[in-house]
Amino acid sequence: MDINVILTNYEEDENGCWNWKGNTTGSRGYGQARFNGKHYYVHRLVAEVYIKEMQPHNIIHHTCNNPRCINPDHIEICESQSEHLGRYKAQHNKSGRPKV
Ligand SMILES: [Zn+2]
Numbered sequence: 001m002d003i004n005v006i007l008t009n010y011e012e013d014e015n016g017c018w019n020w021k022g023n024t025t026g027s028r029g030y031g032q033a034r035f036n037g038k039h040y041y042v043h044r045l046v047a048e049v050y051i052k053e054m055q056p057h058n059i060i061h062h063t064c065n066n067p068r069c070i071n072p073d074h075i076e077i078c079e080s081q082s083e084h085l086g087r088y089k090a091q092h093n094k095s096g097r098p099k100v
Contacts, residue, residue, distance in 0.1 A: 006033045006045060010070055017064050018071040028067040046070045047077055059084040065091065065098045 010018035020031030020042050031042035043062070048054045050072035061084050064074040078084040092098055 001033050001035055003035060003045070003049070006035060006042060007049065007070075009033075012071075015064060015066070016071060017066045017069040017074060019066070020068045020070050024068060030067045031070060042070050043067075043075055046072055047075050051075065051077055061087045063091075 006022075009021050011021055012018055022042070023032045024030060025032040025039075025041075032039055033042050033045065034040075035045065041060075043060050044054055047058075047060055054077070057080065059078040059081060061076040061078050062069055062074055063076060064071075066074070069075075076087070078087065
């Protein structure tokens with residue numbers, strides 16, 4: 001897949017999320033695409049293109065709690081697992097439900 005095809009293969013919803021229209025993977029349903037002969041998580045590709053070069057230890061945090069979303073405005077790059085956990089906890093209550 002061409003990177004420009006990947007970056008435009010979404011449908012915007014009423015929350016401003018760019019919902020990936022291609023394949024998804026894993027229990028949470030992250031968008032996945034084939035690029036340069038390898039499989040990538042689409043939100044990581046988007047972060048790399050729009051935000052900064054990704055390092056292997058970087059973890060993506062979705063501020064919208066939507067794993068299929070590839071809107072760079074809804075994506076933050078965390079430097080560590082604990083940073084990501086902190087952001088996740090700030091957005092979810094103890095049962096794992098998103099705070100409204
Ligand atoms: Zn979103």
